[in-house]
């Protein structure tokens with residue numbers, strides 16, 4: 001089975017590319033969906049996070065108030081690191097469970113859509129690694145338009161991540177998504193051809 005890694009920066013277009021894979025019948029494991037599940041009330045991840053951040057991050061229903069937790073961690077790098085450290089094992093096992101289910105179904109190619117692919121060191125398990133890149137101004141404008149945030153908020157979210165230009169250097173394939181959706185679709189066609197090729201022996205050995 002080929003496990004393709006898909007990552008990028010916030011608002012660079014990962015979900016847009018992920019939807020293109022799905023539209024071509026290639027299943028995608030979405031780390032954000034897994035991350036939401038591991039924070040559900042009563043789960044191990046939920047207990048760890050409530051113990052570390054206190055009851056004030058909970059809604060009356062007992063579920064985590066995600067926007068509130070998001071605000072706390074985006075304005076404090078230590079807390080962000082703590083949250084990532086607490087949830088990482090739950091997210092990794094959740095992702096591998098989804099991969100296992102798809103493997104059991106006989107899927108030959110799957111895509112792991114993981115915003116923190118490099119930070120979580122999950123890049124070792126994927127080939128090729130695709131980084132969706134957009135030039136900084138385009139990334140900022142799209143993020144603000146999508147989330148209705150101010151420039152300052154959008155910039156601080158972008159700056160909270162590993163620089164997109166650094167991620168780009170670690171990629172096997174960079175999809176430049178600075179242009180129109182038509183441009184993206186055209187670039188994606190080449191990526192699809194590459195991804196559908198059988199693994200070479202070198203790739204099979206994940207030699208990196």
Ligand code: ATP
Pocket residue numbers: 008009010011012013014015016017115142143145146177178179180181182184
């Ligand atoms: P996040 O990390 O926050 O989940 P993302 O990398 O998944 O972000 P998307 O949600 O796919 O990014 O894209 C960000 C926004 O930019 C969305 O509103 C999307 O519709 C828009 N967008 C993506 N690609 C293009 C494009 N080529 N042209 C115009 N708009 C685009």
